[in-house]
Amino acid sequence: MSNYTRVFHGTAFTSRSNKEVEILKDHLFCVNEDGMIKKVIGPEHSEYQPLVEAYQDTSNYHRLAEGQYFLPGFIDLHVHAPQWAQAGTALDIPLYDWLNTYTFPIEAKFEDIDFAKKVYNEVVTTLIANGTTTALYFATVHKEASFLLAQICAEKGQRGLVGKVVMDNPDQTEECYRDHDTKTALVETEDFILAVKELAKSTKQGVYPVVTPRFIPSCTDEALKGLGELAAKYNTHIQSHCSESDWEHGYVKERFDKNDAFALNDFGLLREKSVMAHCNFLTDQDAELFAEKGTAVCHCPISNAYFANSVIPIARLQSKGVEIGLGSDISGGFSPSLFDNVKQAVISSRMLEDGVDSTLPANERGVPNSRITLDEAFYLATAGGGESLSLPIGRLAENYVWDAQIIDTTVETAKLPLYDTAEKLHDIFQKIIYLSRPENIREVWVQGQKVWDRGTY
Structure with missing residues (x-):
């Protein structure tokens, strides 16, 4: 025996x-x-x-x-750890206004390491208490505070995948909250990757560095290219936002004359270990590219209800072979519980299938074959998350x-x-x-x- x-x-x-x-x-x-x-x-x-x-x-x-x-254990594929400080705030305003009025000023405060320590201790503890054993975290542009988040995950026993956020585009970011310049952003990202890899040697459950361009609007072409090269050099996970809202999706289309998926791929950011949050506006061609590259979609059903301007067609993306997991998107999503997000995933899919405009005939109101079951939503929060991260977790x-x-x-x-x-x-x-x-x-x-x-x- x-x-x-x-x-x-x-x-x-x-x-x-x-x-x-x-x-x-x-x-x-x-x-x-x-x-x-x-x-x-x-x-x-x-x-x-x-x-x-x-x-x-x-x-x-x-x-x-x-x-x-x-x-x-639940696997949360999209957490903005610093935004725990503003969770439950201002969810009734447009995404662009929410980011610039509330989110970026809050995140700028994480230059203060004492403030960062308090918030990060609380958010990691809260997620563990809600059954989240693995979390994919956006931190902030601050290298020291981002590494602190990885250390807290290691100490508390949560499997943390942590990204130092890159925001170097002066056209889309305020001076009070962005990387000093592109070169600094890339150097500090590489320093962060090496530091977390060293920390991982003494962490049983694993901590992982994640290359993290916040999203295309906040990054210059040079930064996006450099981040793709760093991810390839160190074989790291990658995370960002993709085709999230009308504003963000439209911005990328205007800047590159292509959708987010193809723009990100051009910079080497769609890979087997990439997870892209939201993705509400993926076309069939975008989805096929995701499937080809092994890039996963993180479905954030509560956050999407507030900021994404649409319901993501999960069933259609699954039919294309795209890997999909679930995320809370604190604080675009108010709840730290993936139980809540599993339920909302089912609800949103039913609304997409049945439609929401009661003035239309029933046969014109929704998108057929869009609903997912509770079993399917549970898979997204567990095994789907493990497959998205290419780790033996979730089952x-x-x-x-x-x-x-x-x-x-x-x-x-x-x-x-x-x-x-x-x-x-x-x-x-x-x-x-x-x-x-x-x-x-x-x-x-x-x-x-x-x-x-x-x-x-």
């Missing part, structure tokens, strides 16, 4: 495919010292009972209580990392309506996704280590 560092015992919900949730009833999840799931064993397996008997009286054995379930399956949430449906202040002892497990899964609150997240584990225990807070 193999020796395992930890054995977890209980019922889990994980994605079998991008269409279907797999239910693993009363399974054993055997985790090694590296935090990887080496074996998943069901009750019918010959090793099942011997393993239970061997481990059940040890401290390495973790059996769920009645009413508790395992979910994979409770063999050869994946043990990143997990323990959901307690019996919490007195947030009890789920489970009254029928014969209730189907898939129905229980749906109730968990639709009704869970942070109180229901009992524990959070990353790379086989417990990073959150609600009982201690």
